[in-house]
Amino acid sequence: MGLHKLHKQQVVDPSSILSNLHNQSNLTEKLQCLLEFIKQRHCFINRIAVARYDETTDIIKTYTHATEGKNPIPLYQTRLSESKSLTEIMEQRKPRILNNMNPLRSLKSEHSKKVTELGFQSSYTVPMFQGDQFLGFVFFNSSIFNAMKQNVVTDLTVIAHLINVLIVNELSFIKTTKCLTQSVATLANYRDLETGQHLIRVSHFSRIIARNLAKEAGLSDEYVELIFTFAPLHDIGKIAVADAVLCKCGKLTDEEFIMMQSHTTQGREMIEKLQNNLELLSPQSCEILKNIIYSHHEKWDGTGYPDKISGDAIPLEARITSVADVFDALTSKRIYKDPWPVDKAIDYLMEKRGSQFDANCVLKFLENRDEIESIIDKFHETYEPGITI
Template sequence: MMDYSNFNHSRSEHLPLKGNKFKLKFDLAVMLFFPGNSKMFHHRDLLDDLNKPLPLKDKMISAHRSVQNKFPFISRIAIALYDSDTRVLKTYLNSSDGENPLLHYQTSLDNAPSLKEILAQGLPRVVNNLVTFENGTHEHTQRIGRSGYAASYTMPIFHGGEFVGFLFFNSHEAEVFTENVLSILDIYGHLIALMIVNELATLKVMNAALKTTSGITHFRDPETGSHLDRMSRYSRIIAEALASQYDLDDAYIEQVFMFSPLHDIGKIAIPDSILLKPGPLNAEERVIMNTHSQKGREMIDDIVMNFGFGNINHIDVLRNIAEFHHEAVNGSGYPAGKRNDEIPLEARIVAVADVFDALTSHRPYKEAWSNEKAFAMLQQLAGEKLDIDCVNALIENRQRVESIQQQFKEDIYG
């Protein structure tokens, strides 16, 4: 037997002699049986980005590139999420070769009969020639048609039997979705759906953890669940209206909607003697009350760290909403006295939504204001306390505001 004890091996020279002999024998065996072993690693995994801590949007783009590597005619992949409370479909993520025809779009499922039929069947739908829908009267159908898409494949997304939304594959070429193509797209479709469901499930777990904590606050705070339902949807209205001006994507808008109800989570740390005081707070009590924004940020940081939520897309949106929703554009707010654009947009959005719902809601110490009176107050505060763009965005969508108020009315149970 050969003696390897004096063989110099740079990677193992500091190991004990016995370990050195074992490592050398292994390396020699690799060289003997796998010569040129670098060739074993020549293949590039086209979906390797899915293993990386990237935002969901980037992962979807990577998946789209992989699909196009096999089927170049797939020019668009998109996701629409379903809000079971309002039966509304909302665009969420997309990857396309050109302009996205349905950016910042939402519609009632009842206004999309062809999609409603997919859900009723529980099966995917193939349309190999969209001329079938050329006389469609719905806005989403017309937008897709104007963008030149000629064929589509639509998959419903379910998680645990619950409907989550739709996944769309679109092509500018007709008659491309053959059975052979569909058999491969099904695999990609379920992979993309799993990515979406995983992200949403993580968000759901995080929201559940935060809402459980926040719920304790609302057992002690006179604000109701209906307030949170309304103000979160007002926040979404504002974000959608500002999307073009601030270049906001649909995922950001959805996170503003999801995270806005957690704005006052820090109130759990405020003593009952201050939180539930029927009269006005004195200066010392006001200082303590104002700490709820910083305490909320600290609580969120702890939960994010302890549950490993740090890679969630737009997680800073949640942090900023909790910490900065009481900042004022003139610098008179708290906790940091930020001004104008120093205040994160999501915090400016939530501030307007929160103030408007507080004004139009009944409280033990005040009657509900009319919308007209509340809008007038918002205009008075705009440029001083509140962001002008956010105020105008809400006021210019009065019809949607009134619809939300009708759907999420106050009741004695909140």
């Protein structure tokens, strides 16, 4: 009770938080800024976390957070339909207050167990929407019981709405960039006979690798989701390659191969022009996208293109996308080839790890064979080029 009384009288300048938010380059930094702001008024709030919802898979997954100390649930995901309480929050569009989280310890939910194990005792959960579209949840946690008094909830509700706006803006910017670049990518797909299903699979395969690398590489949830979002755009520069080269079924001549290689440079230039004119993405997001487009044909041993860089000099996001892209190309049907069996494609990745591919990316990918085969089955070929995701 004393904590509530002590901080209720504190005065915080709202303009300072808006100014600080403007100066932060990505969503994670903005969330940290908001936590610091909240703690000026309610010092017992220890964590803010955002989980995003993917309606195509019914998956709710951690997206970004600001936490005092250790993040309790990095890279966590589960089906929304398997959580009765979260489903009710979403359906009723009403927040949930828990001032004693101890009863959650007996639940099967990994999320509840991990949050309570780290000593969080109170929570406030707010659903996020854009119109009628459900986007996910904002979670506030405190390490003391009965933290979510009315005055605290009032303040957190305002912060939750602000986070909702930030998420909507972030997703809108990414969606606009993705739509613009995919419009170009679709034209390229019509010409080089790759399908929209290929792009979806590459996206999901890339997330498997990034997710499994996250703990040892220190990757954030936000980074993993950016990989998922941007990996399908790796070949947008192909729109600038002549039909005679792009659609050729036979072996390319040396001159034609040089022309084909230019799609990496052309693609990066397209994104730079888009960003310079519209400034849709944060600098961090834009850099990840450009790295994927420009460097996904580099090889671990330095024999790739366009710059023949090697090893860790190749951006991680490009190394991840390379494994996902090649695996899907091998296991997909094309007019000029039948799909390879999964076992054969895996053997190829294993043979080429340490030369063509980052060996760790390959191994992390293959940790989830069941999920890989599920993705292949769920997003199977339609044989209709140019379908977008």
